[in-house]
Amino acid sequence: xxxxxxxxxxxxxxxxxxxxxxxxxxxxxxxxxxxxxxxxxxxxxxxxxxxxxxxxxxxxxxxxxxxxxxxxxxxxxxxxxxxxxxxxxxxxxxxxxxxxxxxxxxxxxxxxxxxxxxxxxxxxxxxxxxxxxxxxxxxxxxxxxxxxxxxxxxxxxxxxxxxxxxxxxxxxxxxxxxxxxxxxxxxxxxxxxxxxxxxxxxxxxxxxxxxxxxxxxxxxxxxxxxxxxxxxxxxxxxxxxxxxxxxxxxxxxxxxxxxxxxxxxxxxxxxxxxxxxxxxxxxxxxxxxxxxxxxxxxxxxxxxxxxxxxxxxxxxxxxxxxxxxxxxxxxxxxxxxxxxxxxxxxxxxxxxxxxxxxxxxxxxxxxxxxxxxxxxxxxxxxxxxxxxxxxxxxxxxxxxxxxxxxxxxxxxxxxxxxxxxxxxxxxxxxxxxxxxxxxxxxxxxxxxxxxxxxxxxxxxxxxxxxxxxxxxxxxxxxxxxxxxxxxxxxxxxxxx
Amino acid sequence: xxxxxxxxxxxxxxxxxxxxxxxxxxxxxxxxxxxxxxxxxxxxxxxxxxxxxxxxxxxxxxxxxxxxxxxxxxxxxxxxxxxxxxxxxxxxxxxxxxxxxxxxxxxxxxxxxxxxxxxxxxxxxxxxxxxxxxxxxxxxxxxxxxxxxxxxxxxxxxxxxxxxxxxxxxxxxxxxxxxxxxxxxxxxxxxxxxxxxxxxxxxxxxxxxxxxxxxxxxxxxxxxxxxxxxxxxxxxxxxxxxxxxxxxxxxxxxxxxxxxxxxxxxxxxxxxxxxxxxxxxxxxxxxxxxxxxxxxxxxxxxxxxxxxxxxxxxxxxxxxxxxxxxxxxxxxxxxxxxxxx
Numbered sequence: 001x002x003x004x005x006x007x008x009x010x011x012x013x014x015x016x017x018x019x020x021x022x023x024x025x026x027x028x029x030x031x032x033x034x035x036x037x038x039x040x041x042x043x044x045x046x047x048x049x050x051x052x053x054x055x056x057x058x059x060x061x062x063x064x065x066x067x068x069x070x071x072x073x074x075x076x077x078x079x080x081x082x083x084x085x086x087x088x089x090x091x092x093x094x095x096x097x098x099x100x101x102x103x104x105x106x107x108x109x110x111x112x113x114x115x116x117x118x119x120x121x122x123x124x125x126x127x128x129x130x131x132x133x134x135x136x137x138x139x140x141x142x143x144x145x146x147x148x149x150x151x152x153x154x155x156x157x158x159x160x161x162x163x164x165x166x167x168x169x170x171x172x173x174x175x176x177x178x179x180x181x182x183x184x185x186x187x188x189x190x191x192x193x194x195x196x197x198x199x200x201x202x203x204x205x206x207x208x209x210x211x212x213x214x215x216x217x218x219x220x221x222x223x224x225x226x227x228x229x230x231x232x233x234x235x236x237x238x239x240x241x242x243x244x245x246x247x248x249x250x251x252x253x254x255x256x257x258x259x260x261x262x263x264x265x266x267x268x269x270x271x272x273x274x275x276x277x278x279x280x281x282x283x284x285x286x287x288x289x290x291x292x293x294x295x296x297x298x299x300x301x302x303x304x305x306x307x308x309x310x311x312x313x314x315x316x317x318x319x320x321x322x323x324x325x326x327x328x329x330x331x332x333x334x335x336x337x338x339x340x341x342x343x344x345x346x347x348x349x350x351x352x353x354x355x356x357x358x359x360x361x362x363x364x365x366x367x368x369x370x371x372x373x374x375x376x377x378x379x380x381x382x383x384x385x386x387x388x389x390x391x392x393x394x395x396x397x398x399x400x401x402x403x404x405x406x407x408x409x410x411x412x413x414x415x416x417x418x419x420x421x422x423x424x425x426x427x428x429x430x431x432x433x434x435x436x437x438x439x440x441x442x443x444x445x446x447x448x449x450x451x452x453x454x455x456x457x458x459x460x461x462x463x464x465x466x467x468x469x470x471x472x473x474x475x476x477x478x479x480x481x482x483x484x485x486x487x488x489x490x491x492x493x494x495x496x
Numbered sequence: 497x498x499x500x501x502x503x504x505x506x507x508x509x510x511x512x513x514x515x516x517x518x519x520x521x522x523x524x525x526x527x528x529x530x531x532x533x534x535x536x537x538x539x540x541x542x543x544x545x546x547x548x549x550x551x552x553x554x555x556x557x558x559x560x561x562x563x564x565x566x567x568x569x570x571x572x573x574x575x576x577x578x579x580x581x582x583x584x585x586x587x588x589x590x591x592x593x594x595x596x597x598x599x600x601x602x603x604x605x606x607x608x609x610x611x612x613x614x615x616x617x618x619x620x621x622x623x624x625x626x627x628x629x630x631x632x633x634x635x636x637x638x639x640x641x642x643x644x645x646x647x648x649x650x651x652x653x654x655x656x657x658x659x660x661x662x663x664x665x666x667x668x669x670x671x672x673x674x675x676x677x678x679x680x681x682x683x684x685x686x687x688x689x690x691x692x693x694x695x696x697x698x699x700x701x702x703x704x705x706x707x708x709x710x711x712x713x714x715x716x717x718x719x720x721x722x723x724x725x726x727x728x729x730x731x732x733x734x735x736x737x738x739x740x741x742x743x744x745x746x747x748x749x750x751x752x753x754x755x756x757x758x759x760x761x762x763x764x765x766x767x768x769x770x771x772x773x774x775x776x777x778x779x780x781x782x783x784x785x786x787x788x789x790x791x792x793x794x795x796x797x798x799x800x801x802x803x804x805x806x807x808x809x810x811x812x813x814x815x816x817x818x819x820x821x822x823x824x825x826x827x828x829x830x831x832x833x834x835x836x837x
Binding site for chain 2: 047050054138140141142143144145146185186188189190191192200201203204205319323324325326332333336345409410411450453454457458460
């Protein structure tokens with residue numbers, strides 16, 4: 001009852017204040033817009049707004065950032081689905097099936113599924129956040145250390161081998177290429193310089209946003225250009241049909257599974273929505289009877305990715321508010337907002353600033369719900385961009401991608417990386433390799449290498465130390481079984 | 497010569513000025529004029545501040561606070577351009593490529609000094625740049641969980657670590673040649689303990705590792721974990737300063753713990769190209785040094801425990817601190833057998 005009362009009071013405080021309402025809707029729309037523009041993500045908006053929050057009340061400042069977080073994670077799904085340009089890394093798996101759906105004339109259904117599932121994932125996550133922030137946070141940081149996170153990454157990579165590639169072996173080669181790219185730059189534990197070829201910029205590694213833009217957007221433009229040259233190009237059929245209730249209901253298992261996965265990834269400090277989206281997608285593939293259909297325009301792919309990444313938003317607030325541990329860049333900026341008002345997130349926030357906490361909880365709940373309404377309107381309007389003829393759309397996509405690649409760090413080398421990735425991706429896709437696997441290897445490789453090195457230090461370089469940690473052991477066994485099952489299938493099962 | 501003697505001889509000069517238990521009634525730059533006209537209308541447009549780290553970390557926050565203070569003082573806008581990566585190398589490289597016209601400044605930390613100490617081909621912040629101001633100097637501490645029952649203070653921690661035969665763990669940023677690794681080596685040598693350092697490059701997983709019991713202790717600066725101290729989650733058991741500062745009177749400092757080495761400090765400051773026009777540099781020195789005493793910046797530093805030891809260095813003071821630090825690191829690296837170039 002206390003929770004409900006607190007929620008009602010938080011809601012009254014949120015919507016009983018005209019300035020609060022204005023900030024709430026400004027955050028909802030701003031998050032969606034900035035989330036949709038590659039490179040210029042919700043983080044850019046948050047960084048711009050950070051100094052101004054000093055002039056807002058703490059409630060308004062924190063609420064604004066939490067709302068931007070919810071809607072920004074969703075915003076990037078639109079460009080991922082319509083143009084194969086993920087607005088943010090956490091939307092990359094959405095493009096795996098979202099863009100093929102657009103090509104099949106199902107853009108409306110893909111965007112509709114993204115809208116619905118982002119809202120559901122985020123709202124459920126917000127409710128769990130309200131009910132059990134403190135105990136969940138304590139459990140997560142106690143149960144999941146570097147060995148467990150490494151095991152989770154290993155499991156994720158084992159599952160991912162079947163995503164998007166023509167054969168199992170090409171899938172693994174794609175992932176290994178991603179892992180290879182991930183080792184460029186300083187090693188994450190000892191700071192040893194690797195593969196930098198004497199170029200200081202490479203010490204920071206190959207950034208995954210230009211890589212994603214290259215492998216997805218640029219390579220796609222090249223493929224369509226080739227089709228145009230050969231006369232086989234077909235413009236995507238425009239469709240603004242939302243998925244039917246029956247279609248959405250048929251995705252219930254995928255939604256529940258992705259909520260659990262997304263929430264779970266979100267509460268781990270430093271992991272967050274990107275891993276959540278990839279893991280959600282991977283598990284959808286693993287549990288599906290129609291694995292081969294993933295990557296060709298299967299709605300379950302969009303549903304799994306978008307549910308999981310939004311489910312991570314509420315979860316990421318749990319370690320932030322309960323323990324003062326930000327899960328990602330945006331929640332880290334929220335710490336800055338707290339500090340500007342002489343406050344620190346952590347256990348004392350619940351004692352000293354309970355009103356603020358419940359305004360934020362309420363705002364996140366309603367921000368996720370508002371994705372439904374604004375997302376619906378957005379679907380009916382933005383999809384019309386597909387009416388633009390390809391000869392105009394292609395340069396627009398390349399321009400947008402170039403701006404996005406440069407905007408991440410303001411480094412020209414990121415534009416070069418994007419175009420190289422685009423050209424390499426073009427040839428790899430023609431040969432049946434998986435650009436999704438490469439990107440997955442790149443993103444999970446960084447996390448995996450770091451946590452592996454930390455785990456080995458913690459376990460005093462004894463491999464058998466993993467056995468003494470039940471969660472890590474379970475995940476590693478699951479990964480090994482998945483791996484052998486895939487190898488067995490590649491040798492002994494006929495392609496369907 | 498042994499390792500601790502290097503440390504003892506190295507930073508003593510600047511270390512003595514970082515005396516704890518000193519109250520600073522007047523601000524360091526109160527004697528500077530309250531306003532100073534820029535040469536020939538400089539600056540005619542906004543300044544750019546290159547920040548080699550992300551906006552949310554300690555460097556991002558000090559850059560934001562200093563930019564705000566300079567703007568409050570001069571009404572000149574400062575655009576912060578974050579170029580994270582490579583432990584500050586990317587931002588430094590990007591900055592060195594910008595025009596030396598005084599319109600761009602660089603924020604950097606002591607990592608730039610240790611990087612130059614290890615590899616002299618990397619820019620020396622004291623001579624390849626002009627330090628405008630060092631605005632944060634802080635010390636480190638060893639923290640444990642408050643509800644820890646295996647050990648409760650420094651002495652019992654040392655005894656417990658010795659009994660673990662190298663199995664005890666401490667979270668820090670233990671990259672090769674880092675201040676943390678160098679300091680931990682000094683502590684290990686002085687106490688005879690062997691402790692496994694676990695490197696976490698981001699704060700949240702590092703603090704989570706201690707809070708969640710994944711590691712036994714944490715090496716950190718007190719301002720970065722203030723919320724955990726205020727919440728009673730962590731407690732310091734050793735202050736890596738010669739004497740205990742006023743905010744931590746009951747926590748043993750190096751002299752109390754019988755550790756005979758001079759500590760290394762974490763410092764953050766602001767720089768401009770050495771070839772920038774001298775009159776513009778002079779104005780920038782005034783603006784950044786005077787902004788240090790703006791109320792908003794002082795409040796910020798206080799919230800980060802940066803008032804416990806004198807955080808201010810002007811250009812010459814900064815050069816002295818950086819040069820001494822580089823010498824000290826270089827000696828320690830040779831002692832550690834690292835390849836000093």
